[in-house]
Amino acid sequence: MRSIRKGTFEAGGEAVIAEVILHNLQILQKTLEWNLDNDIRAFRIGSELFPWMGHYSVEKLERFKEIEYECAYTGEFARENGIRLSFHPGPFNVLCSPDPAVVAKTTKELEAHSEIFDLMGYTPSFDTKINIHVGGAYGDKEGALETWTQNYRRLSASLRKRLVIENDDKRSMYSVKDLYGLHELCDGELPITFDYFHHSLHPDGLSEEAALGVAVSTWPTDVVPVTHYSESRRLEYQSIIEQIFQNNFMNLQEDLHKWPTLQLYYDQWSMIKENAHSDYVNRLPETYGHQIDVMLEAKAKDRALLAVREGVESIEEGRRTFTEVI
DNA sequence: CCAGGTCAAGGGAGT
DNA sequence: ACTCCCTTGACCTGG
Numbered sequence: 001m002r003s004i005r006k007g008t009f010e011a012g013g014e015a016v017i018a019e020v021i022l023h024n025l026q027i028l029q030k031t032l033e034w035n036l037d038n039d040i041r042a043f044r045i046g047s048e049l050f051p052w053m054g055h056y057s058v059e060k061l062e063r064f065k066e067i068e069y070e071c072a073y074t075g076e077f078a079r080e081n082g083i084r085l086s087f088h089p090g091p092f093n094v095l096c097s098p099d100p101a102v103v104a105k106t107t108k109e110l111e112a113h114s115e116i117f118d119l120m121g122y123t124p125s126f127d128t129k130i131n132i133h134v135g136g137a138y139g140d141k142e143g144a145l146e147t148w149t150q151n152y153r154r155l156s157a158s159l160r161k162r163l164v165i166e167n168d169d170k171r172s173m174y175s176v177k178d179l180y181g182l183h184e185l186c187d188g189e190l191p192i193t194f195d196y197f198h199h200s201l202h203p204d205g206l207s208e209e210a211a212l213g214v215a216v217s218t219w220p221t222d223v224v225p226v227t228h229y230s231e232s233r234r235l236e237y238q239s240i241i242e243q244i245f246q247n248n249f250m251n252l253q254e255d256l257h258k259w260p261t262l263q264l265y266y267d268q269w270s271m272i273k274e275n276a277h278s279d280y281v282n283r284l285p286e287t288y289g290h291q292i293d294v295m296l297e298a299k300a301k302d303r304a305l306l307a308v309r310e311g312v313e314s315i316e317e318g319r320r321t322f323t324e325v326i
Numbered sequence: 327c328c329a330g331g332t333c334a335a336g337g338g339a340g341t
Numbered sequence: 342a343c344t345c346c347c348t349t350g351a352c353c354t355g356g
Contacts, residue, residue: 003349048350090348101335169346170339276347
């Protein structure tokens with residue numbers, strides 16, 4: 001896909017936008033065809049599909065008819081082949097911000113995502129979800145959730161039938177338990193996307209099974225709930241280092257001064273944050289009997305999915321990538 | 327031509 | 342005050 005830098009957008013305006021959108025729609029179509037060939041039936045579309053989408057009205061773009069046609073074609077292709085599409089707008093979308101300008105920008109951008117699904121011919125449904133996080137706590141979760149709810153009520157009905165909320169990985173932010181409260185504040189409309197990895201970092205007293213059950217209960221019965229799955233990058237790199245040096249990580253830490261290369265790897269490892277996502281995954285999550293869709297949030301994306309399907313050890317794949325980088 | 331630095335946006339945590 | 346992490350690779354410039 002192509003994207004557009006600020007300067008280019010300001011200089012070229014909407015003329016350059018239409019050209020890039022049409023290019024990106026072609027790439028999306030090719031991607032979905034590749035996915036279908038590889039039996040990948042769920043896809044998160046990158047928001048760069050329509051660069052700067054919150055900054056113009058799609059209907060008023062020149063070449064709108066062409067854009068409309070390509071969107072409709074891709075939507076029909078996805079529906080006919082049972083490919084489930086979704087969006088995950090960036091972390092800059094904060095509906096509970098104390099700054100009205102941030103809320104206004106967020107609203108525009110979320111509505112724009114919803115309009116793209118409209119152009120693709122989708123009836124508003126959580127089947128084609130638009131997934132975000134609450135985004136801020138400001139030391140007052142209850143107050144922030146109240147603000148979030150007020151701004152949520154101002155969104156279009158179409159968007160509200162697509163918008164879903166995901167649990168966070170920090171204790172200062174929103175657990176599944178917190179989000180269930182928000183779900184109720186929003187009149188039971190807002191489903192929760194259960195993220196396994198985030199939950200493990202911020203369980204808030206709920207077991208994985210209980211939290212998944214709570215999240216699943218927030219989805220309409222005629223829509224398959226979506227979950228996110230990834231693993232710890234820190235642990236992944238530990239395993240890679242253990243493989244390379246044929247020793248366990250605890251022992252290796254005592255030998256750092258003997259091996260400059262080991263020290264280099266160790267220094268890189270120590271910079272990795274607890275909540276960073278792995279390139280690959282070793283396993284798929286427990287579903288506890290629920291019928292759910294699982295989206296991999298592994299950095300290597302489709303390569304991670306193909307690897308875990310093939311039963312290839314993620315350590316081996318990851319090691320290859322790691323050594324190439326080094 | 328290529329590698330490396332840079333790039334719209336909000337917020338929280340760690341150093 | 343700065344970097345990483347959530348999201349994502351493409352854009353752009355200097356050599």
